[in-house]
Amino acid sequence: KAGVTQTPRYLIKTRGQQVTLSCSPISGHRSVSWYQQTPGQGLQFLFEYFSETQRNKGNFPGRFSGRQFSNSRSEMNVSTLELGDSALYLCASSPGHGDYNSPLHFGNGTRLTVT
Amino acid sequence: QKEVEQNSGPLSVPEGAIASLNCTYSDRVSQSFFWYRQYSGKSPELIMSIYSNGDKEDGRFTAQLNKASQYVSLLIRDSQPSDSATYLCAVNPGGGSGYSTLTFGKGTMLLVSP
Numbered sequence: 703k704a705g706v707t708q709t710p711r712y713l714i715k716t717r718g719q720q721v722t723l724s725c726s727p728i729s730g731h732r733s734v735s736w737y738q739q740t741p742g743q744g745l746q747f748l749f750e751y752f753s754e755t756q757r758n759k760g761n762f763p764g765r766f767s768g769r770q771f772s773n774s775r776s777e778m779n780v781s782t783l784e785l786g787d788s789a790l791y792l793c794a795s796s797p798g799h800g801d802y803n804s805p806l807h808f809g810n811g812t813r814l815t816v817t
Numbered sequence: 818q819k820e821v822e823q824n825s826g827p828l829s830v831p832e833g834a835i836a837s838l839n840c841t842y843s844d845r846v847s848q849s850f851f852w853y854r855q856y857s858g859k860s861p862e863l864i865m866s867i868y869s870n871g872d873k874e875d876g877r878f879t880a881q882l883n884k885a886s887q888y889v890s891l892l893i894r895d896s897q898p899s900d901s902a903t904y905l906c907a908v909n910p911g912g913g914s915g916y917s918t919l920t921f922g923k924g925t926m927l928l929v930s931p
Contacts, residue, residue, distance in 0.1 A: 744924060745861070808861050
């Protein structure tokens with residue numbers, strides 16, 4: 703079974719630009735979560751989508767948004783990029799069917815550098 | 818604010834020793850607990866999950882959970898240099914909606930010297 707696939711692996715953007723990251727979950731998984739990882743803050747939850755609906759949202763500004771498609775693939779968008787947005791963005795999937803014992807399975811991440 | 822606390826380390830142990838990694842969490846009603854390993858430059862990979870009080874063993878790894886003390890630990894027996902990584906403790910607060918949301922600690926760096 704294929705794992706979680708994130709594209710692209712690396713991105714370099716300039717302040718003020720916007721960026722879109724993509725995530726394909728494990729087949730059959732309907733929940734997709736996004737996390738931001740930085741050396742100082744660790745892994746911070748951005749949002750979670752299930753069946754095309756945002757179920758939960760972390761404490762990030764509105765510049766961070768996401769969506770999920772009918773095939774469970776998800777995208778996240780960051781607008782008006784700031785230097786502080788430089789981070790590893792991780793996508794994770796799980797079945798999502800009300801079983802909080804299911805672990806998250808992470809993709810390889812997208813390394814975003816903002817200059 | 819639900820918090821998960823870990824000692825940042827590094828925790829240094831010699832090869833063959835037992836490494837003990839600890840984690841405390843603030844939300845008393847948390848339901849499920851996970852340990853992830855993250856090598857430098859890589860993404861987190863699940864190594865253990867535990868849901869009930871007590872010990873759970875899987876190979877060289879043992880997870881321990883004490884809900885009364887809000888404490889989770891991971892023991893690695895016969896530590897190998899390949900175990901050198903950052904270990905992340907993650908907690909799912911649970912809830913009837915079944916949210917697939919984990920709160921992570923900042924991780925403990927483990928260094929195993931040959």
